[in-house]
Amino acid sequence: MTHTTDTPPDAAADAPIVDVIVDHVLGARYEDLSDHDLHRARTYLLDTLGVAIAGSRGAAIDALIDTARGWGDGDEATVWVTGERLPATQAAVVNAYQIHCLEYDCVHEAAVVHPMATVLSALMAFCERRAGRGQPVSGRDFLLAMCIGIDVATLMGVAAHGPIRWFRPATAGGFGAVAAMARLEGLDKTGVKDAFGAMYGQTSGTLQPHVEGSPVLGLQIGFNARAAICAIDLARAGFRGPHDVFDGPYGYFRLLEDGAFDLAPIRETLGREWQVSRLSHKPFPSGRLTHGVVDALMRLTAAHGFAPEDVASVKGTAPPLVTRLVGRPDIPNPEPNYAKLCLRFVAGAWLARGKVDVPEFSDPEVLADPRIHDFAARVEVETDDNPSQSALAPQWWQVTLTDGTIHEIDLPHVYGHPMAALTDDENLAKFRRCVGWGRAPMAGDAADALIAAVAAAETLDDAGALARMTVIPGARD
Incomplete structure (x- = not known):
């Protein structure tokens, strides 16, 4: 254009x-x-x-x-x-x-x-x-x-x-x-x-x-x-x-x-x-720089069928930005904002719970879960030789199983990138999960109305109406 x-x-x-x-x-x-x-x-x-x-x-x-x-x-x-x-x-x-x-x-x-x-x-x-x-x-x-x-x-x-x-x-x-x-x-x-x-x-x-x-x-x-x-x-x-x-x-x-x-x-x-x-989607509610390890674990478990308990170690290399901002140590009882910006915790949460979503960073019992922290201790990430100070990828990850088997994967793009984008159905599924996690769940018909309004956004006479459509009755009660 x-x-x-x-x-x-x-x-x-x-x-x-x-x-x-x-x-x-x-x-x-x-x-x-x-x-x-x-x-x-x-x-x-x-x-x-x-x-x-x-x-x-x-x-x-x-x-x-x-x-x-x-x-x-x-x-x-x-x-x-x-x-x-x-x-x-x-x-x-x-x-x-x-x-x-x-x-x-x-x-x-x-x-x-x-x-x-x-x-x-x-x-x-x-x-x-x-x-x-x-x-x-x-x-x-x-x-x-x-x-x-x-x-x-x-x-x-x-x-x-x-x-x-x-x-x-x-x-x-x-x-x-x-x-x-x-x-x-x-x-x-x-x-x-x-x-x-x-x-x-x-x-x-x-x-x-x-x-x-x-x-x-x-x-x-x-x-x-x-x-x-x-x-x-x-x-x-x-x-x-x-x-x-x-x-x-x-x-x-x-x-x-x-x-x-x-x-x-x-x-x-x-x-x-x-x-x-x-733009890139955030498929997980954690720092974007933590998404590579989750993407790698998802792909490797889907391809090879091993269970989390089979994982002895997870090792990866990533650009400098990743290690500098989210390569921080895992700590006991982290605050939510620390946990979602800690690559080791995010990987441990996925291994321990099979998902990384809003509940993994909002429940104090989950944040303190010893199983998550045990898995987090098995994760290491090192800086590669990428000269860019802004790059997220490419990344390389290796999973070593308890029987000595090694699985590796190269990620030229991380899930959510335009070259590895969420589908329209995945975007809608994420939206519906999100509106159910607010301080009060949004009713299905209200969610449908907001989806329809955004889908026809160019026809709106008053774009500000979208703000009022987010309001959930009783949310502040």
């Missing part, structure tokens, strides 16, 4: 990168999206709503909602599932947290970004606020804006080449959310740049909560979703922001990405290839 921008093709290589991004925000058209792109957009829209409904039982969610209510009164947007009405900024914080708190939301692997968590939480609250002001956003406009936001957030991640230091789903995600809303707000080029500048002044999110297993990890996505809405409001009011925020002397890539970046992927890809079709 291509679209016309204000930057001539022969000047694109020399244009400031902020102009390249702004031209995409303002120049992309709904007609540029292929049928495949639109199908993937609807797929990940449904998936994200589903994981958010499951996330309504996330750690300290009641405390977060009550605290957010105290930040200011307003009736602009819906807290998904429980139905409280809050200012759009506060609703975005809560909903972003619900999307990411279970580590179940989709990811762009090359970017190391979960774009939907930040983009959708801000965008949906923004759409509800516009509807309340008599300016509802159509489904077509919503889908286009969402895809624009995904493009910006993910290609910022792709352009970064160094070891991830800040929490990129929050930091890059905030710029994606601004891009999506700026398109709908009708800002001109200067206004979009002002909004990006206001976003950069608020950008936040480190990896320290990831290391410690703190639920603040997901909350950082909410902080940037809120910041994105504030940035749009400031730009609409004419508040001037800095413009050279991406590659300026103190810009995003030089500070947050430590100067290790290459802007060519942004220049070459924006307007040519929609990144929504490059």
